[in-house]
Amino acid sequence: MRSKTKIPKALGRKIQIQRKKLKITQEKLAEKVGISRAYMGYIEQGRYIPSFKVADKIAKAFKVKVKDLISF
Incomplete structure (x- = not known):
């Protein structure tokens, strides 16, 4: 889903900070989640909001709960 609010950027x-903290490339994270590296890049740029399913897979890749991933 494409969005123009500040929430997707946050x-x-x-996601980008956590990925870098774990020393995982965008490509490797995208592979674990089952999406393209380009789509992962768009998520990190705040151009797209991941679906709940994708957010859940990202959280699992980071070994955190999805609520912790999406809380600000």
Whole structure:
């Protein structure tokens, strides 16, 4: 879903920070989640909001609960 609010940017930044903290590439995270690297990049840029299913898979890849991933 494409969005123009600040929430997607905050979520994307949070995902990017956690990914870098774990030393995982966008490509590797995208592979674990089952999406393209380009789509993962768009999520991190805040251009797209991930579906709940994708957000849940990202949270599992980070070994956190989805509520912790999406809370600000």
